[in-house]
Amino acid sequence: MQTNFHDTMSTKIWLMLIGLSILWGGSFFFVGVAVNDLPPLVIVTLRVGIAAMTLWVVAYAMGLRAPSSFRVWGAFFAMGLLNNVMPFLLIVWGQTQIASGLASILNASTPIFTVVVASFLLSDERPTPMKLVGALIGFVGVTLMIGLPALLGGGSLLAQLAIIGAAISYAFAGVYGRRFKAMGIKPIVLAAGQVTASTLVLLPIALTIDGTNSLYTASVESWAAIIGLAVVSTALAYVLYFKILELAGATNVLLVTLLVPVSAILLGWLFLDESLESVHFLGMLIIALGLSVIDGRLWKRG
Secondary structure, three states: OOOOHHHHOOHHHHHHHHHHHHHHHHHHHHHHHHOOOOOHHHHHHHHHHHHHHHHHHHHHHOOOOOOOOHHHHHHHHHHHHHHHHHHHHHHHHHHOOOOHHHHHHHHOOHHHHHHHHHHHHOOOOOOOHHHHHHHHHHHHHHHHHHOHHHHHOOOOHHHHHHHHHHHHHHHHHHHHHHHHHHHOOOHHHHHHHHHHHHHHHHHHHHHHHOOOHHHHHOOHHHHHHHHHHHHHHHHHHHHHHHHHHHHHOHHHHOOHHHHHHHHHHHHHHHHOOOOOOHHHHHHHHHHHHHHHHHHOHHHHHO
16 A cells, blocks of 8 residues: 555654754855855765765764665666756856855745656655645745845846756655665665765766866865765755655655755854844744645644
8 A cells, every 4th residue: 555645744754854954954054155165066076975975984883884786876876866966066056146045945946846746756645735835835935034135136047047957856856766765775875875976976077177276275164164064964964864755755855945944044043143033933934834734734623
């Protein structure tokens, strides 16, 4: 019997989603620091390369080993392209042309695209009207919270389309990643395999196009941002991502993109002395409303 993933969003999974949003919320800050000294290709390659080394060290310490199957590694490469190489490059390049706030808004369209993609490719994740309406409400909340001027004042159309392209790639990755559950691969090994495959794809491209000169001139702040981006916002985050994907399905795991802007704004308030205004609270309330509609349990009781 097929599992209806919409009904498996327990409190534990919601807490895991919130944790993932905090880890990924920091990535926009880390990228914003690193792009001052390093080209996009170098940032993305360092991100997945350092994450891969971190994850394999942890995996081997836990007694886990890399799979030897060509089929599994082929799936790692496909997942790496969809979930790392294409979206990371598009987002980092886009952030060289537009503000991180606008990038966050556009990235928050991911659940909407995921609902559409999953409806065509996954028989057990057909969209319900509540799920689609909830995703749209959440997107409105993100737009309001970050600000209409960011959305309307935007900058490069091509850069904005790049962020949308990244959101679509994430949607396909969430759907594709469902197959790993049947393979019985541990989330930490899956995360390590994915970023390893991504590193093998990106490294020769980065060396050919950007070389290594920027590595020697980058500031201490940029290197610290790269370490944070790789270890916290990639290695740790992807272990959590694949665990949620295994438990709750593609559509539900990518609800995190509605929570990421909330985390980013709250982190800025806590650690960067940024102010919280009434519009931020209103946006967060609307996002919470959208997520409650997607979850559905409270509304069904009503």
